[in-house]
Amino acid sequence: MAGTSHYQLKRPEFSAAPKLLIVVAPYYKAIADALVAGAQAEIAAVGGTSEVAEVPGALEVPTAIATAARLSNFDGYVALGCVIRGETTHYDTVCNDSSRAITLMGLQGLFIGNGILTVENMAQAQARAEVAGQNKGGGAAAAALHLLALSRQWGETGKPIGFTSEILARGGTSV
Numbered sequence: 311m312a313g314t315s316h317y318q319l320k321r322p323e324f325s326a327a328p329k330l331l332i333v334v335a336p337y338y339k340a341i342a343d344a345l346v347a348g349a350q351a352e353i354a355a356v357g358g359t360s361e362v363a364e365v366p367g368a369l370e371v372p373t374a375i376a377t378a379a380r381l382s383n384f385d386g387y388v389a390l391g392c393v394i395r396g397e398t399t400h401y402d403t404v405c406n407d408s409s410r411a412i413t414l415m416g417l418q419g420l421f422i423g424n425g426i427l428t429v430e431n432m433a434q435a436q437a438r439a440e441v442a443g444q445n446k447g448g449g450a451a452a453a454a455l456h457l458l459a460l461s462r463q464w465g466e467t468g469k470p471i472g473f474t475s476e477i478l479a480r481g482g483t484s485v
Contacts (some may be wrong), residue, residue, distance in 0.1 A: 311319055313455050321356055321452070322459030328358040330454060331384040333374045335367045335426075337392030344392040344439035345425055350445030352471050353388075360388075368393050371412035379420055386421035386454040390447055393428050393436050401428075420455040425450025 315332050332349050345356045345364060353360045361384075365374045368391040375387045405428045412424045425446050429435045438444045474477035 318372070319456060321352075322455050324356055324358070324459065324462070326462075328353070328356065328385045328455060328458055329383070330358060330386045330388055330451065331375070331378050331382070331450075332360050332361045332362045332390060333371050333378070333386040334362060335365050335371055336368055338392045338394070338432075338435065340425070341391060341392045341432075341435045341439045344436075344441060345392075345447030345450075347428075348439070348445045349388045349390060349423075349425065349451035351441065351452035352448040353455070358455070359438075360451075362474045367391070368408045371426065372406055372415060375420065375422060376415060377414070379415070386423070386458045388447070388451045388454050389421045389426055389427045390450060392439070393426065394432065394435060395430050414459075421454050421461065423450035423453035423455075423457075432485060 312461055330345055330353050334346055337394050350360055350362075355406075358450065363378070365371055366407075371389045372392055375389060376383055378387065389408075393401060393404050393408075405426075409428075410427055412422050412426075416422050427438050427446060429438065436472055438446045439449065
């Protein structure tokens with residue numbers, strides 16, 4: 311809503327600089343570029359570093375994050391892209407499936423900020439992507455950083471989160 315102010319948490323502080331991977335689907339390039347700029351600025355503001363990986367579309371963002379989580383050493387992830395409603399139900403599939411996959415990875419212990427815009431038109435996308443506007447890219451980075459900060463505050467125990475194949479094979483439950 312225009313004119314509505316929202317509470318924002320204070321930026322977290324880190325004793326060791328966080329390293330985040332920004333995964334973006336640049337289907338709408340100008341929107342994607344603005345989202346990335348916002349995310350990079352937010353990460354830099356806490357003394358962190360970031361890398362950017364591009365994927366073809368919003369459905370590929372979760373797969374890229376899952377692959378990076380297995381094969382690299384990032385502390386957190388920022389999912390960015392834009393899905394604009396069209397004439398078919400493809401919009402619903404892309405929005406629901408990408409969001410669900412990101413949420414499930416978060417429940418399994420990854421620190422992900424979801425900045426995949428789901429909008430009705432280009433004007434809504436532009437308003438949400440602009441760094442000087444709603445800055446949803448920066449907001450997604452802030453979400454990942456806050457989750458990472460909580461993890462560091464509480465101490466990483468190495469305990470598995472969610473249902474893992476090792477726990478299920480033993481007939482146990484997860485924490």
